[in-house]
Amino acid sequence: MSAQLEISNLHKRFGGLVAVKSVSFDLKPGEVVGLLGPNGSGKTTVMNMISGALPCDGGSVRVGGKDVTALKPHKVSKHGVARTFQLVRPLPTLTVGENVLLSVAYSRKPKWGRAAQAIVDEKLEFVGLAGRGDEKVTNLNYIDQKRMEMARALAAEPEILLLDEWLAGLNPSELRIGIDLVQHLQGQGMTILLVEHIMEAVRALCSRCIVMSAGEKIAEGPSAEVLQDPVVIKAYLGDDHA
Numbered sequence: 240m241s242a243q244l245e246i247s248n249l250h251k252r253f254g255g256l257v258a259v260k261s262v263s264f265d266l267k268p269g270e271v272v273g274l275l276g277p278n279g280s281g282k283t284t285v286m287n288m289i290s291g292a293l294p295c296d297g298g299s300v301r302v303g304g305k306d307v308t309a310l311k312p313h314k315v316s317k318h319g320v321a322r323t324f325q326l327v328r329p330l331p332t333l334t335v336g337e338n339v340l341l342s343v344a345y346s347r348k349p350k351w352g353r354a355a356q357a358i359v360d361e362k363l364e365f366v367g368l369a370g371r372g373d374e375k376v377t378n379l380n381y382i383d384q385k386r387m388e389m390a391r392a393l394a395a396e397p398e399i400l401l402l403d404e405w406l407a408g409l410n411p412s413e414l415r416i417g418i419d420l421v422q423h424l425q426g427q428g429m430t431i432l433l434v435e436h437i438m439e440a441v442r443a444l445c446s447r448c449i450v451m452s453a454g455e456k457i458a459e460g461p462s463a464e465v466l467q468d469p470v471v472i473k474a475y476l477g478d479d480h481a
């Protein structure tokens with residue numbers, strides 16, 4: 240099966256710091272792949288380059304065989320890529336539904352009026368916020384903000400979803416709900432790249448993992464193998480644990 244997302248030799252520098260060094264990997268349609276690594280290893284920078292939020296200093300990003308490397312985020316979105324952010328940043332003056340509605344405009348097949356509202360209602364229901372579209376976003380508790388963030392990403396009707404620590408900060412019962420939601424998307428055939436520190440979620444969701452350390456890819460393979468790889472354990476925990 241050909242790759243749906245192909246990352247080749249991605250490279251990013253911030254002044255003297257090389258944040259991402261020649262990182263390559265790909266995702267097949269319907270795969271859920273974990274992008275792991277200790278803090279500061281370059282995961283979010285990779286996500287930002289895939290989504291067009293940051294220009295690459297080298298390398299390429301292809302979606303469904305098309306080169307999207309130099310495109311701005313709204314153009315990458317038109318190719319079927321959506322993301323959630325580590326910190327949920329809703330537009331505070333808009334309602335929950337209006338926040339989600341904005342994404343419909345950036346969808347691959349933008350809709351207006353009732354058709355757009357139907358998408359908003361469907362996505363709010365999917366994430367567990369049915370009937371709450373008219374609420375102020377400032378009323379939402381933490382997990383509901385996460386749900387809204389997911390609804391916003393899904394309203395763009397992506398084929399590839401980039402989840403940047405979407406499960407972070409949830410308590411154990413909320414985490415179960417969050418994992419179930421991602422599994423539901425998995426069941427629908429969504430291709431997902433998951434940046435995550437919670438190993439319970441990685442084990443439950445990811446067939447395969449890619450691990451970065453200090454900007455480089457240091458491991459890739461089936462999750463069960465990668466999570467036991469001494470090189471990966473050392474990168475996370477230091478020499479004493481390898």
Ligand SMILES: Nc1ncnc2c1ncn2[C@@H]1O[C@H](COP(=O)(O)OP(=O)(O)OP(=O)(O)O)[C@@H](O)[C@H]1O
Pocket residue numbers: 253256258276277278279280281282283284285
């Ligand atoms: N806009 C920026 N300007 C300068 N340096 C940056 C910028 N963004 C990231 N960095 C640096 O690049 C490196 C990689 O950061 P990045 O956020 O991609 O790591 P990460 O693996 O996502 O970390 P975390 O797990 O903590 O989110 C870090 O050293 C970080 O400080």
